[in-house]
Amino acid sequence: MSAHSPDSDDALGARLRTELRRYTAPVYLRGSIGQSAEPTRARPAWLAPALAAAATALVLVLASIPFLPRILPADPAERLVRSVVAEHTRALMWGTRRPEGVPTALPWLTEQSGIALPKFFGGDDRLVFVGAEPVYLEGRRGMALYYRDGDGHLVTYIALPYPGLPLPEARRVQIQNRWRPALMSDSGFSAWVWRQGDLACFIVADMVSESDVERFKDYFVRLRVSTDPVPAN
């Protein structure tokens, strides 16, 4: 077979070069490959260590929050109200720990709370007794009584030993010419605060509007008249 024969290698090679269709890449393919070739904007080299440092600092701050000193009110009444409201909130969220107890019939309650109840409000047509339990607030053992009114408000009565608790004079309210408790508020809750012998007594509820306060005053009267806590020893 000569090099010039139509069947020669050279001729066949030439046919392959000239007779075969030549396919051209579609425009969209060129576009999509061109886009993928565009360099993505590289992250700055400092970004990763900066983010890591920020995350570490955040974790450290979060971990140290429980150890930071709490900013407490200087006024002892306000400080106690804050603790009492926290206890009320706990009961509101989780319920009372011993809801079945009738305080006058439970020697263990007197023993654990250090408070005796010669007289106790067991509920009426407005307030239903829910339960009683010992509490420990601001380093003092005390007793909590829980009631619920017809609208579902939880009303918490707490007695703590605190001889001579100073009450903020400006907040004291005259009720029935007999009592002058202080009406205080914390975290959206209202609290009556008064002294009863060597005890500091509190009633807390989420009753803050004007009409609610009138009703709250009525609850104070009912509890104040019928409940008589005294130090157990």
Next chain:
Amino acid sequence: MSSHEFHRAALEHLDALYNFAMYLTRNPPEADDLVQETYLRAFRFSHRFQPGTHLRAWLFQILRNTFLTFYRLRERESALAEDGVPAWDAPMFHDAPDESSGAVEAHTDLERALQRLPEEFRTVLLLAEVEGMALEDVARILACPVGTVKSRIFRAKERLRGLLRDYSKE
């Protein structure tokens, strides 16, 4: 060579690569996928390209290796088909349209004959004769000695001539 220069230089060979992909796959959607995959791999592994060597040959090598990878995968899947019948028209890429829907018909005896050649013969003719590559580059793409390339070209042309003779008698 900077990344930008590499991308620009690689894109200059797009038409040649697409043409090669078309003759390997005989299917435009599969050729699209094959070329895209080739460029993705080339850009991803651009750091492995040695400046001063033939970029064109390197890209063709990637394309052929990619083709063989998927082609063999398809063959293996076909062999594992429950009915034992190879699904030759199954798409090479899973997201590619059905091959039968977009297959390119051969228009001339030469195209028909070329399509009937085994892949290693078809490839060696396309690279050496159609693309005009040096035998050394073809050898690099096929990962075989230059002597093997020469032998394959010779045998491929023999086979091609036989097929063309058969067609001329029809």
